[in-house]
Amino acid sequence: RWAIAYKFQAERALTRLRFVSFEVGRTGVITPVANLEPVLLSGTIVKRASLHNADIIQSLDIHQDDMLYVEKGGEIIPKITGVDTDSRRPDATPVEFVDRCPSCGSPLTRLEGEAAWVCPNKYGCSPQIIGRLEHFVGRRMMNIDGIGEEISADLFASGLVKDIADLYSLTYEQLTTLERLGHKSALNILHSIDESRKVPxxxxxxxxxxxxxxxxxxxxxxxxxxxxxxxxxxxxxxxxxxxxxxxxxxxxxxxxxxxxxxxxxxxxxxxxxxxxxxxxxTAGTQTDLLNGKTFVISGVFTRHSRDQYKELIELNGGKNTGSISKKTDFVLAGENMGPAKLEKAAKLGVPIIDEDTFLRMIGQE
Ligand SMILES: [Zn+2]
Missing domain, CATH: 1.10.150.20 (5' to 3' exonuclease, C-terminal subdomain)
Incomplete structure (x- = not known):
């Protein structure tokens, strides 16, 4: 509409590439990571930036010891956006993508139509097994407290946990043999493992x-x-x-x-x-009473948690979104709803309902 929006240009820094490392994820996907001379960018020191996949290395044409442009933009993880080719050493060789898994040595495979190279050794490649263990214990999965990245790796390295099912036979004595784990953390982990049996x-x-x-x-x-x-x-x-x-x-x-x-x-x-x-x-409460209706949840509730309300909305055919727009049908508001959201809902004429009204809508008094 003839209007112009001004944006700040993403901050950019120039720094030297030390080397490219290749990391194996939980699904076997190999991610190339540029390890950089530390450089200050938008208030933090950046030492590493993802190069995403082989095609990106190729399209940027990165060579050994290149000076690279790093940007942070709106994202948290910095990315490499370009190469200063003028400062390239004449004898520098291009960075090559590995053809074997850096962890287990298996020849990598590539699925048709996908950019990612994958290590196919799913059940024998340690970073994949550790990655699955880390995923399994995550807060949104089995929510096993006290096992993070390091303990997952320790459990695997010690031979105590060879796959996710081994977690359930861990004992106090076994856990306390790990260097990083004291009495209290071990008990906490065992308790969390026990609780995880109830996870839906x-x-x-x-x-x-x-x-x-x-x-x-x-x-x-x-x-x-x-x-x-x-x-x-x-x-x-x-x-x-x-x-x-x-x-x-x-x-x-x-x-x-x-x-x-x-x-x-x-x-x-x-x-x-x-x-x-x-x-x-969950079977009993499933209805289509909210069919196609879009909700935004805001504030603190007393009768159910926010996550439970989200769940109830979905179970009854509704949709959850994060921000209020013209397409929002209802704002489900608890105590201390943010003033900005309140104002926006009022401005767009979106009805604001409390939890009792919502529970009546889905037939739960
Ligand atoms: Zn591997």
């Missing part, structure tokens, strides 16, 4: 690290399939008909459960008492 089925599905199955997909699967045995025996065609699950995710699930290692992990988790089916409660 949808989060267990997410925690398993099935490729392409994220938090939302795991929820949809749990609600529609409801039971691990059914999930493990479901043909791809049937899985693909679940909302948000396309053929690619369906194939990935079938492939995952075709692997004897994974079936045995599921079996051991079940024996350990981990939840392997959806509870009757």
């Amino acid at each position: 089925f949808e989060r267990v599905i997410y925690a398993l690290s099935i490729p392409y199955v994220g938090e939302t997909i795991a929820k949809k699967i749990a609600r529609s399939v409801r039971d691990i045995d059914r999930l493990m025996s479901m043909p791809a065609g049937e899985l693909a008909s679940i909302e948000n699950v396309g053929p690619r995710i369906a194939d990935s699930i079938v492939e995952f459960f075709a692997e004897p290692v994974n079936r045995s992990i599921v079996e051991r988790l079940r024996q350990a008492g981990v939840t392997m089916s959806a509870s009757e409660d």
